Each structure stands twice: as structure tokens, then as C-alpha cells.
Amino acid sequence: MSAPFAKLPAWADYGLIPLINVTAAFLVSGLVVAFIGENPIEAVRLLVWGALGFGEGIGFTLFYATNFIFTGLAVAVAFHAGLFNIGGEGQAYVGGLGVALAALALDRVAPWWLTFPLAIAGAIAFGAAWAFIPAWLQARRGSHIVITTIMFNFIAASLMVYLLVEYFSPPGSMAPETRTFAAGGALPKLGGLFEHLGLDIGGAPANISLFAALAACVFVYFLIWRTRLGYEIRATGFNPVAAVYAGISPVRITVITMLVSGALAGMMALNPIMGDQQRLQLEFVGGAGFVGIAVALMGRSHPAGVILAAVLFGMLYQGGAELAFEKPKISRDMIVVIQALVILFAGALEHMFRPAISRAFAALSGSQQQAVADAGEGG
């Protein structure tokens, strides 16, 4: 037999291989912990306890997970069209401008439930606008979207520093941030909801933008798998040439997909700005846009996978903080290492274990067929 690369059953393709890749990433992370002279098993115990062991930890885990659901979805949607949006960080940053403008305009005159929809609209508009230029340049001028979105991250960082320093910081203040929003610019926390469930999340900033994130997951699922546009996005991603022959415009798909992606990244800004700090600060995104890459790769670009991966990274962020407190040698930078290894093993090396697993399956199914044949002869 010349082809040991037997087609794998779906559960192995979508479940087993990603699981093995992520496990490899965590095993190597464990080696890093052992290398700096700490016990990896003890570290995992502290991390899981820090993330899920008490109410406030769970609240913070959900708060971080909310960020990563948005940015993970943003990367995932672009992946479906075969586009790699590294610009989630910048799109979320600029999206924060939309959120802040809505909140600053309405917070003193309107209740939060009037500000919230406008802030969502602002986040969508500003995030999508920041993704539009790279999208248009890729579609019309053929410039590589990876490079342009990286450049736009840096341009966004400079732009936001300029705007915050020159226009948004209140008179008499040197801090590059907006004024603190009044009650109309603050989203309700989930503390009350969890009290009904018998859980005290303390001062954790988990807030109702979590539900906006879950709604975005449902939206993405329907968009990608249940609409004509989603079909066109996936067709372009699978085979751009065939898609053109099917009458799908690559320009239109590239631009629309990136607008959706940028809008999702922009919505991430709701969570830290209106949900937690009640003001727009410098660098509030804090790398969440990049975590989205790991989340999308780990979640195989499916909303359900994105939620799971986002919660896992939420646990890493919250548990990592507790771990750094208990074991100062394992600083929070460990999370960045884990993130890198997940991107490496679940992304760049995703096919490394496939030949071995295919051979194992081929051997298994081969012996099963042999057994069936033997039984047939016997009967």
C-alpha cells in the first residue's frame, strides 16, 4: 500500500489532533517551568486554583475570557476567508475610541442601557473602519494584508497616544486618559447574577458585555455556516480561484470579511472601557488582540472552539496572576510563552503529528478489516 495517509475520522481530525497539539504546547510550557526551577505540577495546581478556586477568580477569568472571545472571533472570521488579520490589537484600540465617544456623549444624561447600544455601534464602526484600509489595499492594490495590518497596529498606537494626550485628557490632568464616565457609561457587573447562583465574585469586573460576546458567537456561527455570504466567505478561503469561477467577487468578500473581523475586534473595547475602568486609557488592549490569534487557532475557527479556548486563556491570565503572586519566579510573562507555544504547535506545526496518527489509524483499521475478513471466511 502506498498511501498510509488514510483519511481520518472527523472526531480525530477536529478533536484528537488539536488536543494533541495543545497538549504538546502545555508539555513544553511545563518544561520551561521546570527549567527555571519550579515544580510544573505545583504550578498547574496554583494556576487552576487561582482561576477557578474561588468566586473572584472565576469572575476575573470570565472578564478576560470576554476579551478573548471577541478577538478570537475576529481572527477566526478572517481565517475562513483565507485572510490573516494580525491587526486585531489595533482595531480593538481604535474601537475603544468609538466606545469612549459614545460614553462621553451620553453618560451624564442617559442610563447605561441607552449608552450601551450606541457604544456597540461606535465600537463596530471604528473597529471596522480601521480594518477597512488594509482590506481595501489587499483587495484592490494587492498589498499583503499581514504586513499592512501589522503596520496599522503601530499607526493605531501612535494615533491613540496623540489623541489621548492632545484631545481627551481632561484639563489640568497630565494622565493620557479620558475623564471617568458617570453612571450612564458603566455597564452592570455580573455580581448580582452570580449571587443568585450562590457565588460571590467579589470585586471582579465581569460584566454584561460577556453576553454581547456570546451573542457575537451565535452571530458568527449563523453568518459563516447558515448564510449565502458565509458560504461565499468559506468558498473564497478554500479556493479563491474556484470562487471567482463561481461568480464570487474576491474584492467584495475580502472587504466584507475584514469589516466583520474589525468590528468584532473593536467590540472587545466594550469590556475593559465600559465594563471595568469607565474611561479610555493608554494601551488598554494589553495584547488581547494577539491572544485572539492563539484562541482562533486553538478553537479551529469555530465559535464553540473559540469560547472554549477563550475561557482557557482567561484561566491562564487570571490563574497566571495568582501564580505569579505565589511563585515570583514564574512571572506573568509565562502566559505569553504559553500563548507562543499554542500558536506554534496548534498553528505552524499543526500537521506535525498527523502522519503518525494517520499511520496508527491505518494500522488499526487494517487489522480490523483483516479480522472482519477472517470472520467472513470462518462463517
Add this chain to the structure above:
Amino acid sequence: MDLLTIVLILDSAVRLATPLLFACLAGLFSERSGIFDIGLEGKMLGAAFAAGAAAALTGSAWLGLLVAILVSVLLALIHGFASITQRGNQIVSGVAINFLAAGLTALLGQAWFHQGGRTPQLLGDARFKSLTLPGAEAVAGVPVLGPLYSELISGHNLLVYVAAAAVPLTWWVVYRTRFGLRLRAVGENPAAVDTAGISVAWLRYRAVIVCGVLCGLAGSYLAIAQSAGFIVNMTAGKGFIALAALIFSKWRPWQALGACFLFGLLDAVAIRLQGVSVPGIGEVPVQLMQALPYILTVVLLAGFIGRAIPPRAGGVPYVKER
């Protein structure tokens, strides 16, 4: 602005352009062979930390440089393994390298030196010190040429001169040697190179190793020549500016020198102009100057000022016909 101010700005531009130039030439070798490399930033950062740590422990700048090159080549080989052998996505792999370096340098720096991720301050021979070229002091008093020679050309550390020498050397290797011809060919049409009986994988591996060595020099320059030790996230986006310069130079060595010097000059002018009002324009926002390399690159990529066409086989894993 008098002559001395201009000379000082140019001098500062040379210092700021040097790490960009090393990283840009590193990217040139990798991308000319068909391996996209957005991990220049990570390799530089890893090398800077390795240089700072090794120089602090051994007290020797040369050992620092050696360890930096080893670490950078190791990171380059991870990228090579993922992109060449495993035929993975080169962009994803580059992103992973960047985060791996960012995380590991901060983590190990804190675990080993307990100074918030910094490496200890370097003294004496643990750094590459400024060299005074022969006759620099003698001609310093000569008008115009004196300050040009004694301030601008003389008085840099060894690595600045190595970077300057790397440009003609890269040009010679890429355009005048057999390896260079094959390197350019494998980035345009790997199948043709394969048909000629030359191993595509081995060529590309050699290209990423050269890329690693040059990124090692870039990181060493930051940590043990320009500064006296490593600080967290020391590269601060320089790897991406180098990438921008590479595109700006359309993957050619002399033009790379020009682009890197231009971006170094923008940086030097931005530092100089902080809070200064320019006649006729008013105060130029520092942030605009900082964003200018990225904006220029986007404009160039859009094809509004010339066209930047990358090597044709760039980013595509080579699958030998079966």
C-alpha cells in the same frame, strides 16, 4: 541649525539605523530564499537578552555576541523547521517566534537576575566600546570635514562598522556568488532549482541560518553595544521597522542601507524635535514622526510610489513533485 547640530543628528541616525540594518539584511536573506520572516523582532529580542545575560555572567562582550548568535540561530531554526520541513504557515510561525522571545526573555530575566526582567549593568569589557579611528582627534579642528570625520564617521563601536561592511558583503554574496544565484532562484522558482539537482530545503535552511546570525548581531548591538544591558521588550518594534525597510528597499542590499538610514534619521529627528516648534509648520507631533515609517511602508505597498513586488515563491512551502 548649525553644522554641529546636523552632524549630531546624523550621528544619532547612524546609531539608530544600525540594528535596523542588521535585521533588514537578515530578512533579505530569508525572504529572498522564499521564507517570509515576520519573526525578526523576536530573534532580535532573544539575541539581545542572550547577549546581555552572557556578557553579564562572563564579563566578555565577545562571548555575549557568540551566545546571542547561537540563540538567534536556534529561533531561526525553529522557524525553518516549521516552514520548510513541516510546511507550516510562515506567518503563524513568525508570530509564534515573536511571542516566544517576548515571553521567555522577560520570564528568564526575572527568574535569573531579579531586576524586573533587566540584566545587570555591564561595565568595561562586557560591552563593545566606541572606537576612535586614526587621526580623528588630529582633524577635529578642520572646518566642515573635521567634525564630519571625528563625530560622524569615527567614534562608533565595532558593530556599527560591521553593519556598514555587511551591506557590500551581502550585495556580493547575493549577486556575485553561486550561493546567491541559487538563493534568488529558490525564492522565485524552487521547482527549477530542484530540477537542477539542488536541494531546496538545504538552501532555505542555510538562508534562515544566515538570517539568524544577522539578527544575533542586531540584538547584541542593542544590549551590549548601544546600551549597557538588556531591558524588557528592548526591541520595541524595531524588527517590524526593519521589515518595513526591507519592503521599502524592494529586497535589495544597497537600497536597504538607504531605507534603514532614512528610518533611523526619522527616529533621530523625532527625538530632536520633541516639543520644538518648526518655523512655518508649528509643533510636529512626535507620534506622527514615530508612525511615519509604517505609514510610508503602507503607501509604498499600496503601489502609490513605485511597486514593491516580493519574491514570487515567498510564503509558499515547497512540495516536491511525487
